[in-house]
Amino acid sequence: MKWSELFTSSVGKKWIMGLTGIFLILFLVVHVGLNACIFAMDGGVMFNKAAHFMGSNAVPRILEIGLFAGILLHMIQGWSLEMSNRAARKKGYAVAMGSKGSKWYSRSMGLLGTLLFLFLVMHISHFWVPSRITGLDPVRIEGKEYHNLYGEMLQVFQGNLAVVILYVLGCLALAWHLLHGFQSAFRTLGLTNGRYILLVESAGVLFSVLIPLAFALMPVSMYMGWIK
Amino acid sequence: MQHYTMNLTLKVWRQKNAGDNGHFETYPVKDISSEMSFLEMIDVLNEQLIKDGKEPIAFDHDCREGICGMCSMYINGRPHGPWQQNTTCQLHMRAYQDGDTIVVEPWRANAFPVIKDLMVDRSAFDRIIQAGGYISVNTGNAVDANATPIEKDKADEAFAAAACIGCGACVAACKNSSAMLFVGAKVSHLALLPQGSPERKNRALNMVTQMDKEGFGACTNTGACEAVCPKGISIENIARLNREYMMAGLTEDK
Ligand code: HEM
Ligand code: SF4
Ligand code: FES
Numbered sequence: 001m002k003w004s005e006l007f008t009s010s011v012g013k014k015w016i017m018g019l020t021g022i023f024l025i026l027f028l029v030v031h032v033g034l035n036a037c038i039f040a041m042d043g044g045v046m047f048n049k050a051a052h053f054m055g056s057n058a059v060p061r062i063l064e065i066g067l068f069a070g071i072l073l074h075m076i077q078g079w080s081l082e083m084s085n086r087a088a089r090k091k092g093y094a095v096a097m098g099s100k101g102s103k104w105y106s107r108s109m110g111l112l113g114t115l116l117f118l119f120l121v122m123h124i125s126h127f128w129v130p131s132r133i134t135g136l137d138p139v140r141i142e143g144k145e146y147h148n149l150y151g152e153m154l155q156v157f158q159g160n161l162a163v164v165i166l167y168v169l170g171c172l173a174l175a176w177h178l179l180h181g182f183q184s185a186f187r188t189l190g191l192t193n194g195r196y197i198l199l200v201e202s203a204g205v206l207f208s209v210l211i212p213l214a215f216a217l218m219p220v221s222m223y224m225g226w227i228k
Numbered sequence: 229m230q231h232y233t234m235n236l237t238l239k240v241w242r243q244k245n246a247g248d249n250g251h252f253e254t255y256p257v258k259d260i261s262s263e264m265s266f267l268e269m270i271d272v273l274n275e276q277l278i279k280d281g282k283e284p285i286a287f288d289h290d291c292r293e294g295i296c297g298m299c300s301m302y303i304n305g306r307p308h309g310p311w312q313q314n315t316t317c318q319l320h321m322r323a324y325q326d327g328d329t330i331v332v333e334p335w336r337a338n339a340f341p342v343i344k345d346l347m348v349d350r351s352a353f354d355r356i357i358q359a360g361g362y363i364s365v366n367t368g369n370a371v372d373a374n375a376t377p378i379e380k381d382k383a384d385e386a387f388a389a390a391a392c393i394g395c396g397a398c399v400a401a402c403k404n405s406s407a408m409l410f411v412g413a414k415v416s417h418l419a420l421l422p423q424g425s426p427e428r429k430n431r432a433l434n435m436v437t438q439m440d441k442e443g444f445g446a447c448t449n450t451g452a453c454e455a456v457c458p459k460g461i462s463i464e465n466i467a468r469l470n471r472e473y474m475m476a477g478l479t480e481d482k
Contacts, residue, residue, distance in 0.1 A: 001433060001473075001476070001477025001478070001480065001482065005477065009436060009437070009440055009473075010406075010408075010436065010439070010440050010444075010445070010446035010447070011436050011446070011469070011470055011473045011474070012473075012474075012477070013446060014446055014447060014470065015470070015474055081446050081448075084445065084446070085403070085404035085405075085406070085445035085446055085448070086404075087338075088337060088338055088339070088404055088405035088406075088443060088444060088445035089336050089337050089338060089405045089445075090338055091336055092336060093302060093305065093333055093336055094239075094241075094252065094331060094333060095302075095304055095305035095331050095333070096305055097305050097306060097401060097403075097452065098305065100305065100306050100452075100455065100456075101306075101401060101450075101451060101452040101454075101455025101456055102403075102450035102451050102452040102455065103450070103451075106448065106449065106450040106451065107403050107448070107450055109448060180449075180450075183449075184448070184449040187449050187463070187466065187467040187470070188447075188449065188467075188470055189470065189471075190467050190468065190470045190471025190472075190474065191467055192464045192467045192468050192471070194464075197464075
């Protein structure tokens, strides 16, 4: 196998999808953990400090470059697979097979991924762009200046029902994407042992429900005024 | 179950040759016994067509006992019809009721072009096998059967993978027209046995390369292949193929 076949052969491409997919799953763990600081009910002090740490420390900044590269690779390979897979059957069936034997969300990874991409464009423009490029209002905590990312969250979500709904829909797309993707990634990476498959499948269902639920609770809580 | 007869409406894909556009033709079929096989029902229809001076429906079949893998028919939206772990030739008409309409289509995939009516060209599978689905042995006296010890579990797993009859239903069912279940079965069958080890790495690499060349899609692990496979080939074999391919790819300079 030439190195290039990681990006051109069918199985090589899937390895890239699986590896980047698991990398993105690990990122979600960090992301949900940090954001959960908003539930500390301290007016965003803990959250702003955590966000400051992520923005000022070299390690997360380097990982951030990896994150953008990983997402880009995952999207390019995902779309490339989706297109070549679709093209492999020029003439289709009169009677569709539908869900006889597979789940709709497993057949809709390209669509769900594209919805996630659209969500990410909105999400990055809401938070990453102001925090890294256009600038955020400062807030003083214990005599030190911090970016008020918490204030930005309140501004984005409070009173903006449409935005909150879009975020909840984004979380739903993530849930379905992961419900298939989590376990699929491990199969792609060659896991055959029945014991571990069972473990991965169960962990996958739990992860796909709990993580998007936790994410969705954030804009909803801010909109409903559950966190002050 | 009680024996009964039925009248059916058949919608069958008719296509003169590879170049023809093809279309559906509707046929009434009468007095079909519930004990007939699906192919016998088509035979009855073909007898009628011949009597009427029409061209009979071309379809692949050979053993008619579920072991050759020829009888490729996509019936009412499912390869090999509604029964689990079953081939079209072993599908019996008791699966249907009087008055049913049955739509019959050929396997659809660019890599399986239609030759005529319900017959498709599956020689792509043969070329994948030629690329690596074999072991090299010196001929001569037969080796003692117990000369190479094999663990029972491994032997059983290899045997389960070897049960693949190359029918192509997995490709027909897959939204990506992927041949990964077939190739996974063939690679696993030999990778699990000591006899397969000398060519193990090149086998995985060459068979996947040929599979891609033939124009089959990649695998999304949807599970549609496993659901329709007449031999119950497990999707685990696809994961094993992924592993075999990468282990070989990272260690072979090819
Ligand atoms: C946080 C975001 C995301 C996560 C955690 C994630 C995770 C995953 C995982 C774990 C898989 C399974 C990989 C495999 O089967 O080997 C996968 C597959 C896929 N992802 Fe994503 N993904 C994300 C975003 C996206 C985006 C933005 C796209 C846009 C193109 C996308 C497109 C796809 C496609 C098309 C597949 C299926 C590939 C195939 O098997 O044919 N994903 N994703
Ligand atoms: S894996 Fe199953 S469905 Fe696919 S060719 Fe072999 S026997 Fe047929
Ligand atoms: S005709 Fe041989 S398997 Fe059906």
